[in-house]
Amino acid sequence: MAFECLCCGVCCRYLGPYHEAHAASSDAGVYEFELEFTPTGERIDVTVSEEMQHLLSDMSVFEEYPESCPFLRYISDNEARCIIHSTRPDYCRKSGCYDYLVRDSDGVICGKIKNRFVIDADEHVSEVLARLSDIVSRAPYNVFIKEVTNSLTNAGYTIS
Numbered sequence: 001m002a003f004e005c006l007c008c009g010v011c012c013r014y015l016g017p018y019h020e021a022h023a024a025s026s027d028a029g030v031y032e033f034e035l036e037f038t039p040t041g042e043r044i045d046v047t048v049s050e051e052m053q054h055l056l057s058d059m060s061v062f063e064e065y066p067e068s069c070p071f072l073r074y075i076s077d078n079e080a081r082c083i084i085h086s087t088r089p090d091y092c093r094k095s096g097c098y099d100y101l102v103r104d105s106d107g108v109i110c111g112k113i114k115n116r117f118v119i120d121a122d123e124h125v126s127e128v129l130a131r132l133s134d135i136v137s138r139a140p141y142n143v144f145i146k147e148v149t150n151s152l153t154n155a156g157y158t159i160s
């Protein structure tokens with residue numbers, strides 16, 4: 001069955017403080033930005049879609065989810081929008097709800113890795129990850145994934 005995105009926005013809420021968007025230039029228009037997409041190192045020019053421009057100044061999402069992507073907005077409690085949808089990074093086009101699943105020795109899913117974050121982690125997975133240093137969470141994405149995978153594998157989990 002084809003993946004169907006429910007537009008919940010969860011995958012865009014955990015990009016962390018290292019994901020940055022800068023206004024492209026003063027004469028490029030307030031709806032154009034240069035995005036440094038840290039999970040992949042991409043630097044791309046993005047544009048807020050015309051029909052989404054009214055959402056740009058609504059910063060309420062960051063009060064509840066301060067590590068959200070700068071281009072995530074909510075139009076209702078459960079419905080999110082990417083306001084640069086047509087120019088979003090390649091990674092966003094290709095990825096779904098998670099990059100990797102964390103399973104215990106019985107094959108039970110007990111965490112999801114998305115970007116630099118482990119979401120929906122159970123208590124034990126959270127304990128293992130809490131032992132990782134802050135340096136790991138700031139490391140390049142490939143280093144982050146390697147360290148997280150090593151730690152969880154040593155603790156008896158599988159990552160796929």
Ligand code: SF4
Nearest residue numbers: 012069071072082092
């Ligand atoms: S660019 Fe759009 S799809 Fe990608 S993380 Fe940000 S809000 Fe989500």
Ligand code: SF4
Nearest residue numbers: 005006008009011097
């Ligand atoms: S891809 Fe993101 S927005 Fe879509 S259903 Fe999965 S977590 Fe929600």
